[in-house]
Amino acid sequence: MLATSLTPETDFLYGRIVSHIAEQISGKLIKAGDKLPSVRALSKEQGISISTAFKAYTELENMGLIEARTKSGYYVKYLAQRSVKLPETKMPANEHCPTSVTDMIAMVYNNMAEEGVLRLSLAAPPLSLLPLAKLSKSMMEAIRNSPTANVHYESVQGTPALRKQIAKNAFSWGGHITADDVVTTQGCKEALLFCLRAVTKPGDTVAIESPTYFGIFNVMLSLDLKVLEIPVDAETGIDLDHLEQAMDKTDIKACLFVTNFSNPVGSCMSDKRKQRLVNMVTERQIPLIEDDLYGDIYFGDRRPRTCKSYDTEGWVMLCSSVSKSLAPGYRVGWCIPGRFKQQIINIKMMHTITSATPTQAAVAHFFETGRYDLHMRKLRKALYTQHLQYSQAINNYFPEGTKISRPAGGYALWVELDKSIDAFELYKAAIQKNISIAPGQIFSTDARFTNFIRISFGIPYDDAVDKSFKVLGGLVKGLMN
Amino acid sequence: MLATSLTPETDFLYGRIVSHIAEQISGKLIKAGDKLPSVRALSKEQGISISTAFKAYTELENMGLIEARTKSGYYVKYLAQRSVKLPETKMPANEHCPTSVTDMIAMVYNNMAEEGVLRLSLAAPPLSLLPLAKLSKSMMEAIRNSPTANVHYESVQGTPALRKQIAKNAFSWGGHITADDVVTTQGCKEALLFCLRAVTKPGDTVAIESPTYFGIFNVMLSLDLKVLEIPVDAETGIDLDHLEQAMDKTDIKACLFVTNFSNPVGSCMSDKRKQRLVNMVTERQIPLIEDDLYGDIYFGDRRPRTCKSYDTEGWVMLCSSVSKSLAPGYRVGWCIPGRFKQQIINIKMMHTITSATPTQAAVAHFFETGRYDLHMRKLRKALYTQHLQYSQAINNYFPEGTKISRPAGGYALWVELDKSIDAFELYKAAIQKNISIAPGQIFSTDARFTNFIRISFGIPYDDAVDKSFKVLGGLVKGLMN
Numbered sequence: 001m002l003a004t005s006l007t008p009e010t011d012f013l014y015g016r017i018v019s020h021i022a023e024q025i026s027g028k029l030i031k032a033g034d035k036l037p038s039v040r041a042l043s044k045e046q047g048i049s050i051s052t053a054f055k056a057y058t059e060l061e062n063m064g065l066i067e068a069r070t071k072s073g074y075y076v077k078y079l080a081q082r083s084v085k086l087p088e089t090k091m092p093a094n095e096h097c098p099t100s101v102t103d104m105i106a107m108v109y110n111n112m113a114e115e116g117v118l119r120l121s122l123a124a125p126p127l128s129l130l131p132l133a134k135l136s137k138s139m140m141e142a143i144r145n146s147p148t149a150n151v152h153y154e155s156v157q158g159t160p161a162l163r164k165q166i167a168k169n170a171f172s173w174g175g176h177i178t179a180d181d182v183v184t185t186q187g188c189k190e191a192l193l194f195c196l197r198a199v200t201k202p203g204d205t206v207a208i209e210s211p212t213y214f215g216i217f218n219v220m221l222s223l224d225l226k227v228l229e230i231p232v233d234a235e236t237g238i239d240l241d242h243l244e245q246a247m248d249k250t251d252i253k254a255c256l257f258v259t260n261f262s263n264p265v266g267s268c269m270s271d272k273r274k275q276r277l278v279n280m281v282t283e284r285q286i287p288l289i290e291d292d293l294y295g296d297i298y299f300g301d302r303r304p305r306t307c308k309s310y311d312t313e314g315w316v317m318l319c320s321s322v323s324k325s326l327a328p329g330y331r332v333g334w335c336i337p338g339r340f341k342q343q344i345i346n347i348k349m350m351h352t353i354t355s356a357t358p359t360q361a362a363v364a365h366f367f368e369t370g371r372y373d374l375h376m377r378k379l380r381k382a383l384y385t386q387h388l389q390y391s392q393a394i395n396n397y398f399p400e401g402t403k404i405s406r407p408a409g410g411y412a413l414w415v416e417l418d419k420s421i422d423a424f425e426l427y428k429a430a431i432q433k434n435i436s437i438a439p440g441q442i443f444s445t446d447a448r449f450t451n452f453i454r455i456s457f458g459i460p461y462d463d464a465v466d467k468s469f470k471v472l473g474g475l476v477k478g479l480m481n
Numbered sequence: 482m483l484a485t486s487l488t489p490e491t492d493f494l495y496g497r498i499v500s501h502i503a504e505q506i507s508g509k510l511i512k513a514g515d516k517l518p519s520v521r522a523l524s525k526e527q528g529i530s531i532s533t534a535f536k537a538y539t540e541l542e543n544m545g546l547i548e549a550r551t552k553s554g555y556y557v558k559y560l561a562q563r564s565v566k567l568p569e570t571k572m573p574a575n576e577h578c579p580t581s582v583t584d585m586i587a588m589v590y591n592n593m594a595e596e597g598v599l600r601l602s603l604a605a606p607p608l609s610l611l612p613l614a615k616l617s618k619s620m621m622e623a624i625r626n627s628p629t630a631n632v633h634y635e636s637v638q639g640t641p642a643l644r645k646q647i648a649k650n651a652f653s654w655g656g657h658i659t660a661d662d663v664v665t666t667q668g669c670k671e672a673l674l675f676c677l678r679a680v681t682k683p684g685d686t687v688a689i690e691s692p693t694y695f696g697i698f699n700v701m702l703s704l705d706l707k708v709l710e711i712p713v714d715a716e717t718g719i720d721l722d723h724l725e726q727a728m729d730k731t732d733i734k735a736c737l738f739v740t741n742f743s744n745p746v747g748s749c750m751s752d753k754r755k756q757r758l759v760n761m762v763t764e765r766q767i768p769l770i771e772d773d774l775y776g777d778i779y780f781g782d783r784r785p786r787t788c789k790s791y792d793t794e795g796w797v798m799l800c801s802s803v804s805k806s807l808a809p810g811y812r813v814g815w816c817i818p819g820r821f822k823q824q825i826i827n828i829k830m831m832h833t834i835t836s837a838t839p840t841q842a843a844v845a846h847f848f849e850t851g852r853y854d855l856h857m858r859k860l861r862k863a864l865y866t867q868h869l870q871y872s873q874a875i876n877n878y879f880p881e882g883t884k885i886s887r888p889a890g891g892y893a894l895w896v897e898l899d900k901s902i903d904a905f906e907l908y909k910a911a912i913q914k915n916i917s918i919a920p921g922q923i924f925s926t927d928a929r930f931t932n933f934i935r936i937s938f939g940i941p942y943d944d945a946v947d948k949s950f951k952v953l954g955g956l957v958k959g960l961m962n
Contacts (some may be wrong), residue, residue, distance in 0.1 A: 109830075121771050124634070132630040139839065140621055149613040151607070153809045186667055186812075186833045193832055197703075202683060215834075221829040222678075328634045329838030331667075349590075350703040351674055352667045353696075357810030358620065 006308055012202035017046055017056045017064045018063075025065050025076055036066060036074040064388040065110040077392075087234055087265070087416035087452065102221065105214045105426065105442050115290065117431070118468050119209045121438040123263060123411040123456040124328055128380055131375045135327055139362035150358040156349050158184025158265050158334065159360040165367035166334050173295060174309030180280075183344045184334045184355050188321035189291045191335040194351070195317045196254065198343040199287040200225055204253040207246060209238055209441035211414070211452070213263040216256065227445055228252060232262055233412060237269035240276055247284055254287045260304045261294035262412045264443055264454040266407025278310040285315065287340065293322045294375055299384045314338030322363055322391065324411065325376060330359040352478055382460065387462040390469075395471030399480060413455045421451045429475045435468045486934045498527055499544075517547060517555040532816055545869040558873070568746070568884045568933065574807035585701065585905065586695045586907030586923050598912070599949050602919040604744060604892040604937040605809055610863055612856045616808055619852065621842035631839040637830050638926065639665025639815065640841040646848035647815050654776060655790030656799075659819055664825045665836050669774045669802035672816040674700055675832070676798045677735065679824040680768040681706055681732045685734040688727060690719055692895070692933070693925035694744040696845075697737065704767050708926055709733060713743055715886045715895060718750035721757055728765055735768045741785045742775035745813045745924055745935040747888025749785050757789040768821065773801045777857055779890040780865045804846055805856060805892065811840040845946055863941065868894065870942035878954030880961060894936045901962040902932045909954045916949045 025029045037045060039108040043053040057074050064096060102347045108121060143149050157163070163179035170177040185191040200206060202224035208216055210229030220227050227425070231239045238257055246252065259269045259277070269277070282286040290307045298304055317340060321333030332355075337344040348354075368371055386476045390413055391404050403416040417423065423439035424447075430437050440452030459465060505511045517538070518526060524534040538555050541547045548558045589602060624630050638644070644660040651658040666672040681687060683705035683765040689697055691710030701708050709727060712720045719738055727733065740750045740758070750758070762769040771788045778787055789799040798821060802814030813836075818825045829835075846851055871894055872885050898904065904920035905928075911918050921933030940946060 127629050127633060130632055132632055135632060136630045137626045139624065143617045143620065148608050148810075151611055151613055151616060151808045151810050152608060186837070190833045218831045222828065310958045327632045329629075329632050329835070331833065331835065331837040347703065350699045351832075352671045352812065354810070354812065356667070356812040356840050358840060358843075359837050362839075 005142045014048070014052050014056055017042075017048070017313065018059050021056070021060055022063065022065055030076050031369075032076050034076045035072075036076065038073055038233060046101055057135060063385040064392045065255055073391075087405055087414050101214070101217065101442055101447050104439070104447070105217070108214075108427070108436070108438060108442060113465065117436045119436050119440045119459070119462065121436040122458065123137075123454075124324060124458055125379065125411075126459050128460060129379055129458075130326065131371065134375070135362065135366055138365040140370065142361035142365040143358065145365075145374075146361060148357075150361045152357060154354045154357045155358065156345055156354055158182065158355060159269050159357065159364060161368070162364035163334075164331070165364050166388050169367065169372075170336070172303040173292070174305040175336075176309075181336050181338075181341070183337060183341065183348060184322075184332070184360055185319075185348065186331045186352065186355055187323055188291065188319050188334040189215065189219070189333075190331075190351075191319035191321070192216075192256065192289060192291060192334045193223070194344050194347045195287070195289045195319060195335060195337060195340070196220075196223055196225065196256070197347050198317075198337070198340045199254045199289075201253075202215070205250060207243065207252050207255040207257075209262055211264055211440070211449055213258070214438075214442040217445060223381045229444060232265055232267060234265040234267055237262060237267040237273060238277070238382065243442050244280060247280065252286055254289060255281060256289040256291065257307075258291045259307050260292055260293065261297060261407060261410030263410065264405075264412045264438070265404045266410050266412060266414060268298075269407045274294065274305060278307050278316060281321060282311075282313050282315050286406045288316045290316055290318045291326055292318055294410040295320065296325050297380060297383060297411065297417075299387070300378065300408055304409075306339075311338060316339075316342075325379065326363070326366065326372065327359075330363060331356070332359050346428060383411070383457065384442050386457045386459075386461055390455060390465075391456040393461070393469040394455070394473075397469045399473070399477050402476075411456045411458050413457060415453050415455055417451045417453065417476055418480050419451050421479050422475060423450055423453050426453065426475055426479055429479070430472060433468075433471050433475070435472060437472070483890050491761045494536055495529065495533050495833075498523075498529070499540050502537070502541055503544065503546055508600065511557050512559050514919070515557045516553075517557065518555055523710045533930070538814075544866040545873040568886055568895050582695070582923055582928050585920070585928070586699065589695075589908070589917070589919060589923060591949045597916050598917045599945065600917050600940070601916040601936050601949070603939065604806060604935075605939055606860065606892075607940050610860055610939075611807065611943060612852065615852050615856070616843065616847055619846040619850065620839065623842035623846040625841065626846075626953075627842060628846075633838060635835045635841060637826055637835055639663065639836060640838065640845060642849070643813070643845035644815075646845050647817075650848065650853075651789075651817070654773070655786040655869075656817075658962070662817050662822070663815050664818060664822065664829060665813070665831050665841055666802075667827065667833065667836055668804055668812045668814040669772065669800050670696065670700070670779075670814070671812075671832075672802070672814045673697075673737065673770060673772060673801035674704075675703055675825050675828045676770045676800060676816060676818060677701075677706065678828050679818070679821045680770075684735075686731060688736040688738075689734050690738055690743055692745055692921070692930055693922040694739070695919075698926060705800065710925060713746055713748060715746040715748055718743060718748040718754060719758070721754060721761065723756075724944060725761060728761065728767065733767055735770060736762060736774065736801045737770040738788075739772045739775065740788055741773055742778060742888060742891030744775065744891065745774060745886075745893045745919070747886045747891050747895060749779075749889045749894060752786055755786060755788045756791045759788050759797060763792075763794050768796045770795055771799045773799055773806055775891040776801065777806050778861060778864060778892065780868070781889055782907075785890075789817060789819075792819060795821075798825075804862065807847065807853065808840075808844070811844060812837070813844045820837060833945050864892070864938065867938040867940075867942055871936060871938040874942070874947060874950040875936070875954075878950045880954070880958050883957075892939050893939045894938060896934050896936055898932045898934065898957055900932050902957060902960050904931055904934050907934065907960055910960070913955060914952050914956070916953060918953070928935040 039053045043050045066074050102299045163182040166182045167177040167179045205226040205228050207230050209232040230243050292306050308316045318336040405414040424441050427439040438454040440449030441447035443449055501774045521535045523529045547555050644663040647663045648658040649662045685710050686707040688709045688711050690713040784913050789797045798816040886895040905922050908920040920934040921930030922928035924930055
């Protein structure tokens with residue numbers, strides 16, 4: 001959409017104008033149906049050329065924020081995300097559920113991998129949004145720069161160059177971290193597993209969000225842990241009062257929360273609430289495993305902070321990776337385990353000795369060259385646009401009364417359907433039409449979210465996606481009583 | 482050593498002559514002190530040029546098999562490995578030992594990584610023996626050939642191209658395997674861990690060799706398993722009668738054995754004994770985890786078979802990797818789990834979802850191009866020579882009565898010292914001199930092998946290594962009562 005012929009300066013101005021108008025719309029300073037200044041007026045007002053002004057409106061149109069009406073001009077569009085209610089928070093039915101629903105999860109996973117299926121269930125970046133050529137260049141340069149061609153065993157803690165970059169990047173989320181605080185892992189999931197292993201024993205209880213990413217249940221099951229589900233609000237995040245009561249009642253051995261762009265609801269906890277959470281766990285000496293996998297995928301002005309940034313006593317273990325931002329298949333992740341560093345290193349040595357040298361070195365090189373920041377600016381912009389387009393599509397094709405979350409980042413929309421809908425039935429009907437969605441049931445241990453679905457907006461919006469939403473909307477209507 | 486100016490044909494002849502003489506010496510057809518034909522006579526006898534005959538003798542000299550005496554000709558050397566007794570088999574003191582000695586292991590690991598230390602404790606290939614440039618080429622070609630630049634998530638079971646090559650390579654050890662039988666992992670250690678997790682629960686008992694690789698204790702400890710140590714003979718391998726009795730007495734949930742070039746003793750079980758072992762576990766339905774990490778590093782004519790090759794009922798789970806043969810830092814391993822395949826895939830999904838795509842693709846490419854076979858021929862030859870040189874050095878510098886194993890492959894010599902020697906004291910004295918050896922204590926749970934050390938011969942023999950052996954020999958003599 002962005003014309004490549006624009007000069008850097010015009011590009012800068014143009015970008016500013018687009019975000020300025022987008023913000024005014026989100027902030028409801030301009031309302032749905034409001035007429036916008038003409039292209040000529042905008043050009044005059046902002047001191048830009050007519051063609052740049054036109055391009056800015058075209059992009060806002062592509063973002064689904066405004067619409068052109070023939071012979072009339074540009075208007076703010078009626079938008080799902082500003083009018084549709086937020087999905088409801090559901091309280092967990094009973095507190096210590098055995099980790100079940102695994103059959104449903106396995107089924108969704110398997111169908112996801114089938115050929116020709118539109119994967120609206122996969123919360124990951126599509127390859128078209130990833131810098132394949134530049135990352136390959138980093139891989140090759142890193143091999144060339146290494147006297148061992150990166151064939152050697154890396155130190156157990158992880159490639160020093162990568163740890164240094166991770167520490168540097170921590171500034172963006174308010175962290176004061178050194179390379180020595182970081183342990184690299186094979187993706188974020190391994191980091192979470194190592195952290196859980198470091199601070200729990202089989203039979204222990206761990207507090208997690210509800211709804212939560214279904215992959216977490218697998219990990220819990222594999223470690224023979226009990227889960228205690230804490231409700232998470234689609235806007236404010238984990239219910240801290242509920243958590244505090246649970247901590248007083250139950251012997252919680254660890255918390256595992258996604259504080260930024262919780263999956264699936266997309267909430268981002270405020271700084272104040274993050275600080276309160278850190279105080280709560282520090283006072284009680286309960287390790288908090290902070291899954292910050294989506295932290296870099298923010299739609300707002302700046303990178304949200306993490307709980308880790310408020311952690312003075314080392315009770316927060318931050319886990320993340322580049323799987324959602326840069327290279328899923330590289331399996332490069334890390335954790336910053338605070339006071340549990342030595343345990344994590346020992347566990348890593350037991351599991352795999354070291355992580356793969358070439359992939360760590362390539363990602364370190366990609367960070368060092370500044371390529372990551374550049375790439376992330378583009379990726380965030382694309383995902384922001386896509387989340388608006390997807391919301392709009394749901395609004396267009398789904399029945400009246402459908403509620404959609406308003407994520408401030410990440411990859412997923414959490415959609416509440418009419419109470420009469422069984423999301424797993426919808427899932428099965430959709431997969432027949434080669435559309436894969438994630439049914440709400442798999443986001444809790446007791447299959448509680450029966451009338452919810454998670455829709456991931458990673459795939460760029462095109463006619464095929466649009467058509468699929470039309471089909472999905474029809475299926476929803478057909479299943480309604 | 483091998484002159485590159487030789488034509489392929491001469492090279493072939495020359496290689497045949499060298500191995501022919503080497504075999505005659507090992508087979509004692511020519512004995513220590515015997516005079517060899519003159520260079521001229523050899524040339525005539527074999528129909529090769531004088532210069533090729535001379536080069537053959539020079540290589541045999543470099544291999545430590547023969548020696549040139551001034552103005553007299555070439556003689557078979559007095560060789561440690563043919564004259565020194567094999568180390569003793571020690572029976573485990575008690576059967577269910579808690580996994581301890583972890584402090585000693587951690588100490589040895591840490592010292593190993595220090596700068597300037599000669600790592601005679603590290604049973605791994607040195608970079609100088611690895612095909613760095615060709616492997617990097619495979620990495621780059623694999624990225625170029627991939628439409629996704631290998632950035633995508635691979636299937637949980639592993640890269641199909643790699644699994645296909647692993648299945649193909651299985652022919653060399655007598656296996657009839659398809660790509661679908663293989664699950665890739667992050668190195669052999671992860672494969673072993675997954676297998677143990679698939680077939681045991683905390684508190685279960687697993688039979689392992691004694692002495693055994695100390696890394697195994699860490700894995701056992703991390704899974705809360707009890708170990709039952711079965712004595713392993715330096716020549717014939719695991720004591721099957723002892724194992725059979727143990728199976729009848731104890732509820733063994735799994736066996737974990739290195740059947741080819743057991744670490745540290747270097748024994749290779751005969752085909753007959755392998756078959757008997759498979760029958761034993763199949764009858765009793767006890768899973769056998771076969772660690773075949775060293776199988777490709779054979780010194781004889783052909784690749785030894787595996788227990789897996791006799792496995793008709795799927796009770797053998799073979800684990801291996803390229804860490805000891807090609808690329809330690811790539812962390813590319815696999816297992817062929819027989820009837821436990823689905824469990825292994827599930828466990829892998831819980832741990833790390835998938836293995837890294839680029840490293841798997843690079844190794845697959847390296848296999849496909851035939852580069853692996855070529856490289857392995859060179860590596861085996863180098864290691865065979867080195868193991869003779871190292872044995873000779875121990876024989877030269879260590880006190881009379883020292884016993885050395887005669888490995889038929891792998892990376893390690895198992896050395897029995899005088900009973901008055903405390904190997905851990907020797908280890909501590911050696912590390913002061915910047916020489917790292919593995920003390921016998923860390924190869925059993927009850928620190929039983931107090932007067933043994935493991936010496937790895939991965940590092941090419943040079944003056945520095947020679948000097949270190951002189952120093953080590955002096956230390957041993959100093960510690961003797």
